[in-house]
Amino acid sequence: xxxxxxxxxxxxxxxxxxxxxxxxxxxxxxxxxxxxxxxxxxxxxxxxxxxxxxxxxxxxxxxxxxxxxxxxxxxxxxxxxxxxxxxxxxxxxxxxxxxxxxxxxxxxxxxxxxxxxxxxxxxxxxxxxxxxxxxxxxxxxxxxxxxxxxxxxxxxxxxxxxxxxxxxxxxxxxxxxxxxxxxxxxxxxxxxxxxxxxxxxxxxxxxxxxxxxxxxxxxxxxxxxxxxxxxxxxxxxxxxxxxxxxxxxx
Numbered sequence: 001x002x003x004x005x006x007x008x009x010x011x012x013x014x015x016x017x018x019x020x021x022x023x024x025x026x027x028x029x030x031x032x033x034x035x036x037x038x039x040x041x042x043x044x045x046x047x048x049x050x051x052x053x054x055x056x057x058x059x060x061x062x063x064x065x066x067x068x069x070x071x072x073x074x075x076x077x078x079x080x081x082x083x084x085x086x087x088x089x090x091x092x093x094x095x096x097x098x099x100x101x102x103x104x105x106x107x108x109x110x111x112x113x114x115x116x117x118x119x120x121x122x123x124x125x126x127x128x129x130x131x132x133x134x135x136x137x138x139x140x141x142x143x144x145x146x147x148x149x150x151x152x153x154x155x156x157x158x159x160x161x162x163x164x165x166x167x168x169x170x171x172x173x174x175x176x177x178x179x180x181x182x183x184x185x186x187x188x189x190x191x192x193x194x195x196x197x198x199x200x201x202x203x204x205x206x207x208x209x210x211x212x213x214x215x216x217x218x219x220x221x222x223x224x225x226x227x228x229x230x231x232x233x234x235x236x237x238x239x240x241x242x243x244x245x246x247x248x249x250x
Contacts, residue, residue: 010049013079015069017057024063027109031101038068046077054081060089061096098145105177111154114142153187160194
């Protein structure tokens with residue numbers, strides 16, 4: 001760390017030197033109140049200091065404020081340098097974004113990040129393991145920005161989607177969530193949609209998958225099923241479906 005850098009004190013730093021936190025870029029979209037925040041910074045400047053890693057000048061918390069400052073041509077912003085580990089940086093990043101106006105997608109990605117940071121799962125006996133109890137308390141604290149309804153919905157959605165789409169489930173979920181945001185629908189809509197989808201497992205295709213002897217409709221059914229499995233599963237599932245189809249035709 002450079003001797004010129006003072007930690008835990010507010011200093012002015014050139015906005016051109018600051019590096020955006022890529023984690024924040026990946027998780028959060030532009031908030032709906034962006035113009036309001038920008039107008040506030042235009043009138044008052046950046047009041048709340050940006051938290052920054054002193055080793056590489058990466059923003060720990062404050063991507064949005066730095067972005068707006070650069071857009072407005074503000075040359076320097078108040079910064080507090082904090083020397084943290086990568087895991088600590090991620091935790092501070094989440095805990096300092098409670099007040100941010102978030103979309104459903106933002107909250108889902110935040111939920112996924114918190115789950116990756118902690119190994120504690122629901123039902124774990126934390127009373128028998130003090131370290132596990134401490135981790136669970138930290139995890140619960142970081143989830144304060146999410147409602148119980150959102151947490152339960154995300155967990156249910158993940159479980160259903162993973163059963164149907166394997167390891168690629170998160171991409172599918174995010175695609176579906178983007179539709180909910182645009183249509184202003186509830187998370188329960190996606191839960192119900194996934195519950196209605198057949199659970200496709202390699203080698204265990206439902207006997208009712210091919211419901212008709214019509215060639216066109218059978219092909220449509222096969223394509224529908226293939227779109228519900230991972231690329232790795234498609235060849236085996238296709239073989240099973242074709243075997244079922246030809247047995248009915250024959």
